[in-house]
Amino acid sequence: MDNKFTPGQVEDNIYRFWEDKDLLRPETGKTFTILMPPPNANASLHAGHGMYAVEDILIRYKRLRGYSSLWIPGTDHAGFETQYVYEKHLSKQGKSRFDFNRQTLYDNIAKFVKDNSGLIYSQFKKLGFLADWKRSVFTLDDHVLETVLETFIKMEKDGFIYKDEYIVNYCTHCGTSLSELETIHVERKDPLYYLKYGPFVLATVRPETKFGDTGVAVHPKDKRYKKWVGKEIEVEGLLGKFKIKVVADKMVDMKFGTGVVKITPAHDPNDFEAGKRHGLEVKRIINIDGRLNELTGPYEGLKVKQARIKVVEDLQKKGLIEKINENYMHAVTVCYKCGRDLEPTIIPNWFIKVKDLKKPVIEVIEKEKIKFFPKRYKKQILQWLKVMHDWPISRQIVWGIRIPVWYQVKGNENKIWLNFIDRKGEFKKGTIRQHLDNGYDLSEIKAGLQQITVPVYKQEKVKYIVSIDEANNNQDWIQETDTFDTWFSSGQWPLVTLTKDEYKTRFPTDVMGTLSDILPFWVSRMILFSLYIKKEIPFKDVYLWSKVVDSKGQKMSKSKGNVINPIDLVDKYGADAFRASLIFGTGSGSNVPLAEEKVIGMRNFANKIWNIGRFIYLNIKDQKSKIKTANKKSKIFSNLENEFNEEKKQYLKSMNSYKFSQALGLVYEFIWHRFADYYIEELKQELKTGRIEVLEELQGVYFENLKMLHPFMPFVTEAVWKVFHGENKSILVERLSFPRKRESRS
């Protein structure tokens, strides 16, 4: 036995041993199941993934308590995220997604993902995770697709699906609409322009949307403007004079600006709602590429920002700007991914009606059929569920599960817009009618298809069918190109990870552990889908952890240059030290600071464990010839036992209530500062005089502590176990039992 514990090779060998002995898979016993939150398939490990250690701790702990504990891993195709990464990769080669047809782009991304997957699992193994890797599920596996599509079809049948033109946050850079949750609001200073508007002056930060104005609103109680309400006013604009209706609406803040608001239903969410209330026309003047369209005359083709500059310039020339407030602070909605301003745009979208679907979700949470740890997340998720509105599930990207909707071509040639790349590689856009007139046939169009847009027509709907593959080779139908929001498929994670038999024995699963940030995105939707499809909750407990941050509490980011690569730390100090450093002394729910000094501290602890073992081991070898004296229990023995029993009691209590930091702290304190520093030192002399029962006593307490520590520091505990019991033995098949009393459910 070496005088130091050196993790590197030892850890790899131990992991291989667990794999070879099939210890990653559960034994028989009462079931305990965790579904791993699927990381992006093409991701590599970052510090945040370190927190998956919490789940490994639970799995190992339950295994030691005699459960058949199973951890099922998986990976997510992460639609938008992955396509974004891939497009960045493309742009380095001077290309963009518009250079490829849909199928080719999909295949390329699939290959890209395949080439980059697998890495994270090998890194998880380095961290010692006891997951059943053979069971891994990918969110684009056939059986997942099947379930996800069936769910959509069932929802459609049950009337929970509808298509609508709705104002969505559209990122013209990323080329897709985003849900509310995927947007970020940032405070920013922008000029506020006071425009002369017929008889009024009104304030706006977006003068370029003026061309889409179809109304002007004032507050119903505003005396200043009362006489105009309901009338049309004549306004001098950049494209000449036009008439516009004045409406009264409570959304107007009398105190803001001049108390007059222009209404641009097509390009502002509030105006969209107001427009609906007053039956105003929706006049779209910005296309989804972020450029002004033909309705804007000379401004056609300009990007929004350029257009704003030009419009302001021209308005000033015409004397139509009264003043400009350059210091106006307001919140702007930006893309969470690329940070660019989002363009509120009207796009046909598929929606899920959530009103009835979320009711049972709220109920199970309120009744605590699903419990949250830390508890305050219960309030948070309930608050979020209460305001949850219909969920737009269409994404205009290819990397995902294509929505199984087919539009009828015949009779709708003028209504269906599409882009495709023809045989010669040329990009074409227009209606099907136009393409047909240009001599293309439908099979060529389908082969080179990029994206189709089928507006929702109020009177004459474009007929569609919902079907998995029925219409695939039928020339009468053309499939929707939108894909599902990633959360639509990952929300069904609990429905696609177990086998049929396991749904009888392991469902609901026991714990869902995940980053608290995705509570609304993911956790709430998993509950929703599970209750809808299975009529059962998907898991009993939800354990939420927070962001891993740097030693100063700062969020890790490339731009700050404070990103810590966990694998570096693991290579230097061992997986045990890395894992323990994330758990030791951290509060549940608060950010988890990761600092090299702390990892070193835990490395030292691992070494201490090793050397306590070494001390006992060397004495056993030395002891063989010595005589066992008459057994008289000394006071110090009973003190040790008392302290140990108390430690164990507290440990089990902490573990059962997800207080891992506390549990680890207890063992740390006991084994180092009580057991090693005090008891071993006190008993050293007796040991030297040959009292073998001293050794037995120490060994007994030490072994139990190894088991208690094993979930946190699996490698060093296993390594020591092997020294004492033989290379072929594993601490993993040992049992951790309760001292006297039975386990109390907390």
Next chain:
RNA sequence: GGAUCUGUAGCUCAGCGGCAGAGCGCUGCAUUCACAUUGCAGAUGUCAGAGGUUCAAAUCCUCUCAGAUCCACCA
């Protein structure tokens, strides 16, 4: 605007009615003893502030200040 959380040693944070704690850092001492990746000893605090409840408050309540996060709004 609505809600939640946080404020404790130099740093990062536990503790959440019963003598103010840990890790790292700091000071001094110990040296071939299982371990210097060690041991022993020590310094360091108006527990953000004010008021209240209590035999007893860092802990419970109210307010104030400071910071963070979530939700909604933002012409």
